[in-house]
Amino acid sequence: MAKLINQNLQAYRAQVDEIIKDLHELTIRIGNEELAQTVSDLRNRIHEPFMFVIVGEVKAGKSSFINALLDTGKEVARVAPQPMTDTIQQILYGEKEEHITINPFLKKILLPVEILKEIAIVDTPGTNTIVENHQQITESFIPASDLIVFVFEAKNPYRQSAWQFFDFIHADWRKKVIFVLQQKDLMPAEDLEVNMQGVREYADKKGIPQPKVFAVSAKQE
Template sequence: MASQIINETLQAYRTDLDALLERVQALAKDINNPDLQLTTHNLRRNINEPFLFVVVGEVKAGKSSFVNALLEAEVCATDIEPCTDSIQQIVYAEQEFVEQVEPSLRKIGRPIPILQEISIVDTPGTNTVVDEHQIITERYIPNSDLTFFVLFAKNPYQKSAWDFLDFVSAEWRKKVVFILQQADLLRPADLATNLERVKEYAYQKQIKAPIIFATSAALEQEGDRANSGFEPVRQYIQAMVSSGESYKIKLRSVSQTTQQIIDLLNGDVEGLNRQLASDRATAQSIRSKIDAGRGRSRYEINTLADRLAARYEVISARIKRDFRESLSVLTVVRRSFVGLFNQEASMQTWIDDFQERCTRDLRESLEEVSSEGAQHFVDGIRQLFDGLNQDLESVKSHRLESSHISLKVQSAAKK
């Protein structure tokens, strides 16, 4: 049984799938997406973990002895008193170790070849008084590839054992294999009767085709393999694992999730390409608007300068005309004569007033043109900024953050 138990085709598929997930995980790191990194990490761990076999049953039904006989090694402690007071996960390790992972979970490492392909979980009894044990036991069964339900062959009718199956969904009950342990303590006829009764009980628990084995760890340890009943169990495990049905389900599930990730990533890439095209169009629009704004500003400045020059010419011409008309010989003589008697009407006073009036008219006229031109210039700048802000807001509203990529599949994977 320690030989190759997974066919080469499935192993090759697992290798290819793991390589693909490794690339997706690297991509998730490159785009700084921790959620996608965790999802792909968990998927890789799932397909690379050994098969998980869970052993459940009542206290003193012989679960630990069954595990030891199955693995042909003293892995689980056995005694006349209940020994398994916590969950024991038995895994492969080059060096033996015992690690208390949680108060009710102990991990045991053993250099047993078969554990390179399978991992076995030995549990407290289903009738244990510690409720936490039962809760943890129920949590393991849905994740198992196979569940061995060990019953005491002389009395496989204990209510707590069969009630325990009510906590297991009908879907997971399909993976349950019944073991009548300590079968050597019964006469063949009584054992046959109990086997039939167990089959009836299984029917009542909605298990339509129950798999049942009668075993004796004592006979197995004594070397009586022909009568211990363990060889059929090993052959069943060999056939079940080698056929790959359970493993196919695991690989198919991971493969489907991986395909969903790839499809969503492909959608994200297409979205990023659309965003890139949109950003390029926006950048071109911004450049065009800036160029147009620059040209419009230059035109407004040149127009303002021309208008100021033209208005200056008009005012200058009018001042010259008024000055010439006001300096006729008759007018100068008259103002000079009047100025002898009234200083406010003198020629000098008129010149000062004329200069002040011309300065005021010129200033007001040029300020009017400047104000109007400046307003046109400011309006043009404002329109340019409004257009640029619209483009920039468009970029901001359509931006796709890399850390948000493929959240849908992550949520589905968690579920």
């Protein structure tokens, strides 16, 4: 999973970088120094890690999804019978593993994992447990994010709090969103397809044309 994302992001970056390079050369030729600086700053941003914000209800499988994405062979995001993520965790690349507490609601985890050179992951508390401070901090990450990953339990992707949070993100920030149905191995294939189609239709009604919906099992990926 991590290798595929890495390859796709590198190809996307190369295409966008070439376009912005041509635009930068154009701004120089027409002598617009202010615009040239703006385009130069934009080109530099392309090489920063893409920020993925992972959201979903408690026990939807967010932690398992993140661990599978990182593919380190150990639990970066803890998986347990009871809710574990009561802080926002920002997972970034670092030369050595470090856990840094910023405040009671925010923690940074630095890991020497190759995929984190391309992406940064923000793991949020469950949408059905977000308290006021959590929501304020979560909202501070949303505007800077490149992709919002909504993780649902495959057996029931219609829980109210996650879709309410989706409404907030889509209405106020218009961010790119994908939907992941986690724990697909716990239900029959035909029932899974019904729920995937249900999410597509539900998202389409909420203003996401041709929504991207994926079904995964972190234990199998």
